[in-house]
Amino acid sequence: MFDSDYLPYAFAVIIALPFLVFARKFVYDFVKLKKQEINFLAAKNNSAIKVQALERMTLFLERLKPSNLVMKFDKNLQPHEFVFLTEKNILEEFDYNASQQLYISKSSWQDIVTCKNNILQSLRKTYESLTENSSLEDFKTIFLMDYLNAPDYIADTIDNLRKELNKIT
Secondary structure: OOOOOOHHHHHHHHHHHHHHHHHHHHHHHHHHHHHHHHHHHHHHHHHHHHHHHHHHHHHHHHHHOHHHHOOOOOOOOOHHHHHHHHHHHHHHHHHHHHHHHHOOOHHHHHHHHHHHHHHHHHHHHHHHHOOOOOOHHHHHHHHHHHHHHOOOHHHHHHHHHHHHHHHHO
8 A cells, every 4th residue: 555656756745735835825925015015115105205295385385475475576676566576486486386286185285276376366456456656565565464454374274284294194
């Protein structure tokens, strides 16, 4: 019964089979861990990009505040020149940061667009309310007072970005 020519092969298969099963499981577990590691690193990298996007958009909103806008440009400009240059500056900076919408929430991006549009609208409205002989200082004063008397939507948007950052980290 044990005299078969295949006995050594059968014995080798019996010995090798558990080894092959354990080797297969080891390789499977190793690949699974490597996938988890890659996913973790990708998520970590993605959250760093999101943090940078939130930082850039917060900086944009800070620059958008009327108290910072009135400090830009030459004091000898006419109000219409100031409005033109300020609008141009806001739109250029917004276009430069437009790609950040990929990394922040849709509602936060919409809030940022609303802030930009509100400031542009306020600039135009203030300019239209001036008389012909109004100076740039008059314009800036009215512009700042209008912003101060309205709800601070820029600060609210920055607070929302801060909350979004807390969800990421």
